[in-house]
Amino acid sequence: xxQSRAPLNETASQTAGPYLHIxxxxxxxxxxxxxxxxxxxxxxxxTNGTHIRVEGIITDGTGAPVTDALFEVWQANASGHYAHxxxxxxxxxxxxxxxxxxxxxxTGEWGFDTIKPGPTSGPNQSKQAPxxxxxxxxxxINIGLNTRMYFADESAANAQDPVLSLIPEDARRATLIAKKxxxxxxxxxxxDIRLQGENETVFFDI
Amino acid sequence: MTREYYPRDRQLQPPDxxxxxxxxxxxxxxxxxxxxxxxxxxxxxxxxxxSDVETxxxxxxxxxxxxxxxxxxxxxxxxxxxxxxxxxxxxGTLVEIWQANASGRYRHxxDTYFAAEDPNFGGCGRTLTxxxxxxxxxxVKPGAYPWPNGPNSWRPAHxxxxxxxxxxxxxxxxxxxxxxxxxxxxxPIVQAIPDSDAINRLTARLDxxxxxPFDSIAYRFDIVLRGEQSTLFENRLEGD
Numbered sequence: 530x531x532q533s534r535a536p537l538n539e540t541a542s543q544t545a546g547p548y549l550h551i552x553x554x555x556x557x558x559x560x561x562x563x564x565x566x567x568x569x570x571x572x573x574x575x576t577n578g579t580h581i582r583v584e585g586i587i588t589d590g591t592g593a594p595v596t597d598a599l600f601e602v603w604q605a606n607a608s609g610h611y612a613h614x615x616x617x618x619x620x621x622x623x624x625x626x627x628x629x630x631x632x633x634x635x636t637g638e639w640g641f642d643t644i645k646p647g648p649t650s651g652p653n654q655s656k657q658a659p660x661x662x663x664x665x666x667x668x669x670i671n672i673g674l675n676t677r678m679y680f681a682d683e684s685a686a687n688a689q690d691p692v693l694s695l696i697p698e699d700a701r702r703a704t705l706i707a708k709k710x711x712x713x714x715x716x717x718x719x720x721d722i723r724l725q726g727e728n729e730t731v732f733f734d735i
Numbered sequence: 736m737t738r739e740y741y742p743r744d745r746q747l748q749p750p751d752x753x754x755x756x757x758x759x760x761x762x763x764x765x766x767x768x769x770x771x772x773x774x775x776x777x778x779x780x781x782x783x784x785x786s787d788v789e790t791x792x793x794x795x796x797x798x799x800x801x802x803x804x805x806x807x808x809x810x811x812x813x814x815x816x817x818x819x820x821x822x823x824x825x826x827g828t829l830v831e832i833w834q835a836n837a838s839g840r841y842r843h844x845x846d847t848y849f850a851a852e853d854p855n856f857g858g859c860g861r862t863l864t865x866x867x868x869x870x871x872x873x874x875v876k877p878g879a880y881p882w883p884n885g886p887n888s889w890r891p892a893h894x895x896x897x898x899x900x901x902x903x904x905x906x907x908x909x910x911x912x913x914x915x916x917x918x919x920x921x922x923p924i925v926q927a928i929p930d931s932d933a934i935n936r937l938t939a940r941l942d943x944x945x946x947x948p949f950d951s952i953a954y955r956f957d958i959v960l961r962g963e964q965s966t967l968f969e970n971r972l973e974g975d
Contacts (some may be wrong), residue, residue: 675904
């Protein structure tokens with residue numbers, strides 16, 4: 530049986546605030562600090578798999594853009610391996626699977642280039658549909674919000690996904706599925722995030 | 736075998752909606768969070784190493800200063816350990832901080848507070864914890880500053896922290912306050928935390944043993960990330 534109580538309590542979270550870029554992405558704050566800023570590239574141009582772009586807007590309960598939001602994306606490679614010692618298998622050089630993405634200061638739009646991940650192993654020998662793990666911080670978010678982005682062109686895998694199946698309502702599940710279009714012959718997935726209200730994105734207690 | 740971590744104790748964390756901190760009113764989800772069993776998606780996370788951090792990144796007195804100059808303000812050492820809930824040190828993990836300068840002004844294109852900018856202070860640092868989970872920054876104590884929440888709201892002096900651990904579910908952003916600051920009990924961001932002990936643990940303590948005499952005063956701030964549960968699996972104890 531799992532232990533129910535840990536010896537120590539987790540440190541409490543606090544909002545990252547509106548100036549989070551200073552620490553996490555100083556170039557966006559408006560100054561040069563590091564030779565290489567962390568989290569700029571999930572993968573390399575020659576990383577295996579389908580190269581895609583992901584874009585969206587993040588809005589609040591009034592429909593206003595959340596212009597100080599920052600996302601972190603964590604994903605597997607095209608073979609379904611995470612770039613981690615316990616990530617189920619090796620990944621190619623140049624693939625780190627992690628990036629930081631800031632919302633635009635005026636529009637709340639965000640976007641990044643990556644590769645489409647493969648299916649990953651899930652709990653109890655299950656298989657998870659390809660997905661991106663996303664963590665969101667901003668002013669007014671007391672504790673980082675976790676969500677997942679799935680792919681509209683994976684409907685068979687999505688139907689079997691152990692996490693999507695935790696969400697009973699079709700309409701709510703749909704908030705996690707990015708729509709596919711093409712942009713210059715490259716797949717473009719649109720994933721809008723609504724923190725509150727109509728079509729509120731599903732967030733997870735991970 | 737999927738590793739399982741202790742569930743997050745939400746009684747010790749600020750809820751999404753804390754109306755006294757007004758921005759949470761529009762930015763907090765109305766639906767409950769969906770709980771999920773952990774998979775590799777949550778129990779792995781980005782890995783950083785020495786090549787990701789440059790020498791001197793943890794010295795905010797020098798990492799933005801012009802040669803021979805230094806930022807204005809009270810020189811402090813801020814140090815501590817990153818542990819997991821099982822009291823094990825989290826070594827080699829990335830710790831990033833950001834803060835206002837001594838007058839309460841951030842180096843950010845959106846900060847319009849008229850307090851003075853400091854040409855020698857960027858306000859951003861990073862480091863990896865050592866084998867014992869220890870980190871250290873050298874910086875100046877940030878100033879308190881006003882913010883548009885109530886008609887006369889002031890943030891206590893604070894330094895923002897970002898910590899990774901080894902799993903995406905350990906990801907933590909928080910703020911470190913300073914012992915004795917009278918603004919702490921008045922701040923709706925701090926008071927969003929429903930547990931007074933949890934608030935106390937966000938308060939760095941004066942650490943005379945780590946001061947540098949005639950140079951810098953020291954404060955200690957320890958951080959605890961979520962830990963793995965020990966589970967019985969095929970009659971074997973795993974993870975402990």
